[in-house]
Amino acid sequence: MSIAVVTGSAGLIGAEASRHFAELGLEVVGIDNDLRSHFFGEEASTRWQQKNLEESLGERYRHVEIDIRDQSAVEKLFQELGAEIQLVVHTAAQPSHDWAARDPHTDFGVNAVGTLNLLEATRQSAPEAVFIFTSTNKVYGDTPNQLPLVETETRWEIEPSHSYAAGIREDMSIDQTTHS
Numbered sequence: 001m002s003i004a005v006v007t008g009s010a011g012l013i014g015a016e017a018s019r020h021f022a023e024l025g026l027e028v029v030g031i032d033n034d035l036r037s038h039f040f041g042e043e044a045s046t047r048w049q050q051k052n053l054e055e056s057l058g059e060r061y062r063h064v065e066i067d068i069r070d071q072s073a074v075e076k077l078f079q080e081l082g083a084e085i086q087l088v089v090h091t092a093a094q095p096s097h098d099w100a101a102r103d104p105h106t107d108f109g110v111n112a113v114g115t116l117n118l119l120e121a122t123r124q125s126a127p128e129a130v131f132i133f134t135s136t137n138k139v140y141g142d143t144p145n146q147l148p149l150v151e152t153e154t155r156w157e158i159e160p161s162h163s164y165a166a167g168i169r170e171d172m173s174i175d176q177t178t179h180s
């Protein structure tokens with residue numbers, strides 16, 4: 001069985017990634033401890049999405065309740081799954097800049113140390129796996145504001161003839177970012 005480990009699997013991006021890779025035939029192991037409810041209060045809890053994934057994906061989704069800051073728990077899980085891990089999608093995060101300023105130690109623990117724990121566990125247990133890190137759109141600073149946008153019925157899209165219409169490539173500049 002090929003396994004995709006998705007961290008932050010009940011979050012906005014993690015849940016979509018979990019569904020996407022389960023539909024492609026991978027067994028998804030989702031890591032999420034609902035730290036979002038600690039960051040932003042009970043109403044921001046992502047438990048509903050965890051239930052949703054468990055109900056809709058059945059055996060293709062296994063939820064693991066660990067904190068990515070817990071190095072030994074992360075390593076233990078990765079050792080158990082081993083080389084069957086083909087993919088790691090790392091989206092577990094404290095995503096708010098304002099919140100980061102309020103409690104920088106917790107923010108650094110989740111976003112920096114947690115990421116290091118996952119990178120190292122992957123290197124030790126599944127060195128051939130692809131590792132996707134979602135980073136942040138803030139690395140682009142104000143550059144996204146220069147893209148030509150067209151208003152459609154439910155959303156804004158990049159103008160179809162623009163070279164980024166199908167998605168923003170890695171060559172978009174991150175120079176002179178002034179977003180935060």
Ligand SMILES: NC(=O)c1ccc[n+]([C@@H]2O[C@H](COP(=O)([O-])OP(=O)(O)OC[C@H]3O[C@@H](n4cnc5c(N)ncnc54)[C@H](O)[C@@H]3O)[C@@H](O)[C@H]2O)c1
Nearest residue numbers: 008011012013032033034035036067068092093134136137
């Ligand atoms: N939403 C966007 O448009 C967007 C765009 C670019 C990049 N990103 C990045 O993608 C990542 C995820 O964003 P999102 O919008 O899906 O966030 P989200 O808050 O919806 O999801 C994050 C999930 O991670 C879980 N989590 C947090 N800390 C954890 C921990 N220590 N252990 C286990 N689980 C933990 C939370 O409970 C939550 O369910 C962030 O790094 C964000 O900066 C988001």
